[in-house]
Amino acid sequence: MTIALFDVQCGFGSATPGCPELLSADTLLGEMDSVGVERALVRTLPATMVIDIPWSNHHLFTACAGNPRLVPCPIVAPNSARDLAPEHLQLSEAIAQGAGAVVIRPRQDYWSLAPWCCDRLFTALQTRRLPVLCQTSELSYEDVAALAERYPTLPLIIIGADYRSQRILLPLLEACSNVYLSIGSNYIVQRGIEQCVETVGARRLLFGTGYPDVDMAGHISQLMYADISDDEKRLIGSGNLDRLIQGVQR
Amino acid sequence: MSMLWDRVRQGQPLSDVEVVDLHGHLGRCTVPAADLSVETHIRTMDRIGVDCAVVSHTHCMSWDATEGNDEVLAAMRAFPGRILGYVTLWPGDADAARREMELRVSQGFVGLKLHNSNGYRYTDPGYAAALDLANERRMPVLLHTWGDAPTFEDTRALAPRYPEAAFLLGHGGVLAEETYIALAREFTNVYLDPTMSRTPRGLWERLVEAVGAEKLTWGSDANFYSMTPHPGKVAGAKISEEAKRLILGGNARRLLERVKR
Numbered sequence: 001m002t003i004a005l006f007d008v009q010c011g012f013g014s015a016t017p018g019c020p021e022l023l024s025a026d027t028l029l030g031e032m033d034s035v036g037v038e039r040a041l042v043r044t045l046p047a048t049m050v051i052d053i054p055w056s057n058h059h060l061f062t063a064c065a066g067n068p069r070l071v072p073c074p075i076v077a078p079n080s081a082r083d084l085a086p087e088h089l090q091l092s093e094a095i096a097q098g099a100g101a102v103v104i105r106p107r108q109d110y111w112s113l114a115p116w117c118c119d120r121l122f123t124a125l126q127t128r129r130l131p132v133l134c135q136t137s138e139l140s141y142e143d144v145a146a147l148a149e150r151y152p153t154l155p156l157i158i159i160g161a162d163y164r165s166q167r168i169l170l171p172l173l174e175a176c177s178n179v180y181l182s183i184g185s186n187y188i189v190q191r192g193i194e195q196c197v198e199t200v201g202a203r204r205l206l207f208g209t210g211y212p213d214v215d216m217a218g219h220i221s222q223l224m225y226a227d228i229s230d231d232e233k234r235l236i237g238s239g240n241l242d243r244l245i246q247g248v249q250r
Numbered sequence: 251m252s253m254l255w256d257r258v259r260q261g262q263p264l265s266d267v268e269v270v271d272l273h274g275h276l277g278r279c280t281v282p283a284a285d286l287s288v289e290t291h292i293r294t295m296d297r298i299g300v301d302c303a304v305v306s307h308t309h310c311m312s313w314d315a316t317e318g319n320d321e322v323l324a325a326m327r328a329f330p331g332r333i334l335g336y337v338t339l340w341p342g343d344a345d346a347a348r349r350e351m352e353l354r355v356s357q358g359f360v361g362l363k364l365h366n367s368n369g370y371r372y373t374d375p376g377y378a379a380a381l382d383l384a385n386e387r388r389m390p391v392l393l394h395t396w397g398d399a400p401t402f403e404d405t406r407a408l409a410p411r412y413p414e415a416a417f418l419l420g421h422g423g424v425l426a427e428e429t430y431i432a433l434a435r436e437f438t439n440v441y442l443d444p445t446m447s448r449t450p451r452g453l454w455e456r457l458v459e460a461v462g463a464e465k466l467t468w469g470s471d472a473n474f475y476s477m478t479p480h481p482g483k484v485a486g487a488k489i490s491e492e493a494k495r496l497i498l499g500g501n502a503r504r505l506l507e508r509v510k511r
Contacts, residue, residue: 002259002260003261034486034488035255035259035486036259162447163281163447163475163476164280164281164282166282166283166284167282185447185448186447186448188447188475188476188478188479189282189283189475189476190281190283190284190285190286190472190473190474190475190476190477191283191284191285191290191476192283192476195284210448211451212451213448213450213451214448214449214450214451215449215451215452215483215486215487216486217255217258217482217483217485217486217487218449218479218480218482218483218486219479219482220258220259220482220486221258221478221479221480221481221482221483221485221486222476222478222479222482224258224259224260224261224482225258225261225294225297225298225478225481226478227293227294227297233261
């Protein structure tokens with residue numbers, strides 16, 4: 001029986017700076033077709049080359065428009081320097097364009113996670129229940145925990161966790177019920193999926209890959225060979241992300 | 251896409267192809283993992299359809315190789331044919347290393363695994379006797395490499411000196427891809443084992459194109475991390491079904507069958 005897959009951790013653009021191959025949304029769809037991924041929450045990548053937030057979001061929305069398999073995940077940031085749209089308008093625009101989540105990049109976009117800088121943004125996100133992707137290169141696990149405590153009904157999704165992090169991830173997931181974990185690159189912990197499912201339940205894990213940095217196939221293999229039930233695989237494969245997106249206040 | 255990928259996508263064992271993990275580990279290291287038992291390792295192999303895993307102990311990164319080899323031997327005896335062993339050595343005492351190698355070969359270990367995190371070059375005299383024996387027995391010698399110049403220099407020195415040994419360059423190709431390709435092309439007894447946690451997109455396709463599937467072996471590096479992602483990386487690659495069969499097990503079987511027991 002095939003488990004439906006909804007990739008929470010992928011995108012298009014380029015794999016890494018210096019990579020000559022540019023990847024379009026169609027390239028991403030081709031990869032999804034070849035390995036059997038039905039839908040994807042997509043960003044423009046790599047983050048370090050995505051330097052213009054409004055332009056990037058516009059490009060993302062245009063690429064995803066009319067294709068229900070691609071759900072956009074735009075970048076949001078505090079309007080603390082009065083250079084972006086007000087926070088509530090950023091979210092209205094994202095939701096109007098069909099966003100299933102947003103991504104934040106406090107380091108790259110030079111803002112602070114302190115409440116005096118970003119409370120307006122996170123309060124608006126929590127009101128909308130719009131899931132927030134938290135890349136480990138942009139936020140520490142302590143940052144994620146602090147946000148989770150301040151905004152306890154806002155879903156926070158960790159992406160980019162690595163295989164050495166289980167001593168931190170497991171208690172973080174236990175302590176913060178609104179934190180979710182992508183099992184995409186580079187989370188390949190020995191029996192890590194099984195341990196998380198046993199400890200906090202399958203509802204807290206989301207299937208992800210890390211494409212285009214890596215191929216999708218390895219992380220599909222990881223989920224399909226996990227020592228958990230098919231029902232748990234279905235939740236992780238797509239059910240949990242569907243549930244989070246359905247919870248967005250549109 | 252392919253029969254093998256369809257199996258992976260369904261979570262079914264790769265039961266109609268031989269799968270041999272040539273880069274496995276037993277034992278604890280700094281990376282946390284809740285269950286490192288051999289029994290669990292075997293159960294994971296069963297779920298995937300891995301016929302056999304050749305393992306070294308994580309103490310290959312430390313100074314206490316002997317106890318690690320003892321644990322590997324116990325696993326070999328508990329699961330004959332499913333778990334095979336690489337000898338690991340501490341080269342600080344050359345005579346002791348020679349004796350340890352001789353003992354382990356007599357106990358049925360099939361290869362040698364060297365890791366340079368102990369601060370020793372692979373050309374260190376402390377390894378010479380073991381490499382002599384590996385060459386005489388036509389064993390696979392798995393070298394930990396990470397795209398660094400010293401391991402490339404050592405490979406260039408060792409491959410012609412020990413022409414009957416098969417040198418597997420662990421993590422070969424994940425960094426400094428062109429240098430690894432050049433080594434695999436230059437030496438008939440050098441193979442690439444591109445296991446990595448974050449395998450770059452398209453690596454398997456590029457390596458098959460550059461050196462041929464016959465020069466590539468498959469390994470998981472489990473239990474350093476999970477075995478489960480790694481079969482899919484090969485099965486899902488855009489390479490021929492025959493290339494996948496060679497990489498997943500055909501090449502390994504050929505290398506293991508030429509070992510003089």
